[in-house]
Amino acid sequence: MTYTITEKILRAHTDKKSIAPGDFIYAKIDLALGNDITAPIAIQEFEATGAKKVFNKRKIALVPDHFTPAKDRKSAEQAKILQGFARKHKIVNYFEIGRVGVEHALLPEIGLVGPGDLIIGADSHTCTYGALGAFSTGIGSTDLAAGFITGCVWLKVPETIKFIYSGKLKKWVGGKDLVLHTIGDIGVDGALYMAMEFTGEAIRALSMDDRFAMCNMAIEAGGKSGIIEPDEVTRKYIRSEGRKVKGVFYKSDEGARYCKTIEYDVNKIEPQVSAPHLPSNSGPVSKFRKINIDQSVIGSCTNGRISDLRIAAKILKGKKVNSRVRLVIIPATQKIYSQAIKEGLADIFLNAGGVFSTPSCGPCLGGHLGILASGEKAIATTNRNFRGRMGHPDSEVYLSNPAVAAASAIKGRIAHPEEA
Numbered sequence: 001m002t003y004t005i006t007e008k009i010l011r012a013h014t015d016k017k018s019i020a021p022g023d024f025i026y027a028k029i030d031l032a033l034g035n036d037i038t039a040p041i042a043i044q045e046f047e048a049t050g051a052k053k054v055f056n057k058r059k060i061a062l063v064p065d066h067f068t069p070a071k072d073r074k075s076a077e078q079a080k081i082l083q084g085f086a087r088k089h090k091i092v093n094y095f096e097i098g099r100v101g102v103e104h105a106l107l108p109e110i111g112l113v114g115p116g117d118l119i120i121g122a123d124s125h126t127c128t129y130g131a132l133g134a135f136s137t138g139i140g141s142t143d144l145a146a147g148f149i150t151g152c153v154w155l156k157v158p159e160t161i162k163f164i165y166s167g168k169l170k171k172w173v174g175g176k177d178l179v180l181h182t183i184g185d186i187g188v189d190g191a192l193y194m195a196m197e198f199t200g201e202a203i204r205a206l207s208m209d210d211r212f213a214m215c216n217m218a219i220e221a222g223g224k225s226g227i228i229e230p231d232e233v234t235r236k237y238i239r240s241e242g243r244k245v246k247g248v249f250y251k252s253d254e255g256a257r258y259c260k261t262i263e264y265d266v267n268k269i270e271p272q273v274s275a276p277h278l279p280s281n282s283g284p285v286s287k288f289r290k291i292n293i294d295q296s297v298i299g300s301c302t303n304g305r306i307s308d309l310r311i312a313a314k315i316l317k318g319k320k321v322n323s324r325v326r327l328v329i330i331p332a333t334q335k336i337y338s339q340a341i342k343e344g345l346a347d348i349f350l351n352a353g354g355v356f357s358t359p360s361c362g363p364c365l366g367g368h369l370g371i372l373a374s375g376e377k378a379i380a381t382t383n384r385n386f387r388g389r390m391g392h393p394d395s396e397v398y399l400s401n402p403a404v405a406a407a408s409a410i411k412g413r414i415a416h417p418e419e420a
Contacts, residue, residue, distance in 0.1 A: 002253035004160045006195040006227055009135040009250055013118045021159040021257070029059070031113060032147040033121030035103055036064035040081040042122055045145035054089045055151030061093040061112060062086050063103035066361045071368040101333030101359045104128040104216060104301035108208075109333055114238055115230040116248030120144065120153050125301050125383065127218045131211035132238065133230030133249060135195075138219065158224040159259040160195040165202035167267040172417040174311075175210030176303055176381070176401040178202070179217045180272035181264070184282030192222035194259065197252065202266040203228060208237045209307040216302045217383050220279040273379070273414060274399040277387040285404055288414040292324070295378040296409035297390075298402050299330030299357075300364045303381035306336045308402040313345040315406035315420050316352040322412030327354030328370040330362050354409070363390050372397075379408045 001018055003011065011019045013027040034042055039062055054060055062082045067075030086094035093112060095101070104125050107113050115133035119126060122144040129136035139153065147153055165178060178198075183190070196218045203211070211228050218226030228234075230249045238245040270284035298304070298312050309331060321327045329349050331337040337359055340346050346356045363370035364382040372378055372391030377398070380390070385397035398414060407420035 002255045002257065004195065004197060004252045004256045004258070005133065005229055005250045006135055006160055006197065006225065007157065009116055009118060010155065010157055012116070012248070019157050021157050023157045025155055025157060026152055027118055027155055028152055029120050029147055030117040031059050031061060031119045032144060033061045033063070033103060033107070033119065033123065033126060034144055035066055035123055036068060036075065036078045036082060037066050038122030038141045038144065040078050041141035042144040042148065043081055043085045045142050046148050049145070049149065051149045054091070054148050057090050058092045059151065060091050060148060061107060062091055063095050063100060063106060065100055065102050065359070066365060067367050068100060068360060069097055069358065099334065102301045102304055102361055105305055105332035105336070108132060108212065109335060111238065111243035111245045114245035114247035115234060116250055120147055124219045125216050127223065127225045128212055128216040128301060130215040130218065130225050130227035131208060132234055133228065133247070135225055135227065137225045156193070158193055158195045160197050161191050162197050162199065162258045162261040164261065164263045165198070165200040165266050166263065167202055167265045169202060169205070169266050170270065172271050172401070172403045173266070173269055174401055175206055175213040177269055177272040178266065179214040180274050180279065180282040180399065181269050183217065183221045183280050184272070184274070186221055186262070188220060188278055188280045189222040191218065193224045196221065196223040196226045198226065198228050204231060207307060208233060209305045212305070213302050217279065220383060271401060271404050271416060273404065274385055276385050276396040276398065279383065279385060279399060285400070285414060285416050288398065291377065291398065291414045293379050293408055293413060294324065294376040295326045295328065295370060295372065296405045297328045297330070297363055297370055297378060297380035297382060298405050299328070299332065299362065300382040301332065301361070302383045303402050304330055304332030304336065306339050308381065309336065309340050309345050312402045312406040313348040315403055315417055316354070316410065317348050319352055319410050319420060321353035321409045324412050325409050326370070327352065327409040328357065328363065329354050330357045330369065331359055333359050365389065366391050379405050379414055381405050
């Protein structure tokens with residue numbers, strides 16, 4: 001029997017000899033993840049069952065990243081619940097302030113996830129880790145509680161859509177643009193409960209940061225997961241900077257079953273922008289050049305990595321942010337924050353008139369550090385632009401890559417990087 005990479009990973013985590021799309025499986029997990037919004041609910045459910053211990057104190061990660069540093073009393077209480085649970089059960093991978101980062105950037109950075117893993121997280125963007133060749137997916141808080149107890153998860157084996165990207169990327173075009181273009185093409189439910197397998201010469205040429213950006217947004221097309229076959233780029237990443245990740249390098253078989261195959265010529269793809277209030281409202285940046293903005297946000301689990309900050313700094317160096325615009329830059333982890341300082345990127349942002357903040361999800365979900373007022377418009381490197389996502393219901397969010405967000409901050413309107 002032939003299998004896709006997703007089916008191979010799922011089968012390896014069960015006792016089944018064969019599986020097929022639509023099968024329900026009870027699979028062992030390699031990591032269960034919760035944050036300061038979702039984990040308190042899971043902890044409440046865990047305790048309601050009367051469970052006395054977690055399945056494995058090393059295979060749970062708790063990352064209070066959404067409202068931290070605590071913005072108010074309620075967020076402080078949420079973080080305290082995680083802290084108490086972590087101490088009670090001696091959870092090894094609990095990340096308090098000073099160690100914390102945006103979860104989907106932090107876990108790969110420290111080597112907690114790797115190729116061939118099965119990862120569940122009570123956060124929809126858990127699909128990020130598919131960039132490493134893992135099966136990772138978002139679940140509900142009650143499922144997370146069950147995972148804490150049993151170390152397993154019930155799943156339906158998803159069908160797989162194969163996306164093939166050929167050609168060479170244009171300047172200022174990256175993984176964020178490819179995935180925005182794809183979501184714009186298939187729609188927000190175009191891959192509903194399906195694995196999105198990204199492949200082709202353009203994907204193989206992408207850096208890990210660009211691969212993370214693509215898999216991160218699989219959920220915005222309704223995907224159960226996003227995944228990229230691990231290769232030498234993956235191998236170098238998981239072995240670099242002291243990471244000790246073993247991993248299993250699965251790949252799809254020739255003749256594997258796909259419900260659909262979609263092909264793109266990336267030579268035709270320009271930097272993309274998604275208009276309110278759906279990520280699928282995407283098109284080339286040239287369509288949006290008359291849109292004035294009040295704020296530009298560069299960060300998040302999609303585009304808050306060091307390469308993203310380097311791209312933004314390249315645009316902003318020696319320039320000034322438009323007087324009508326607030327520029328908020330949020331590195332995704334402490335390590336990225338430190339590296340940005342060492343490389344002089346932080347100085348570039350500050351000299352341009354921007355704010356360089358501590359790692360946090362911040363304004364991405366309307367948390368803090370850049371909430372929008374009524375009628376305000378923002379361009380952001382985040383992953384969602386739903387109504388009210390970044391603040392007031394009458395505000396608007398446009399999604400883009402870091403280069404477009406930086407150029408727009410300078411021009412005071414949505415702009416192509418070449419205009420800056």
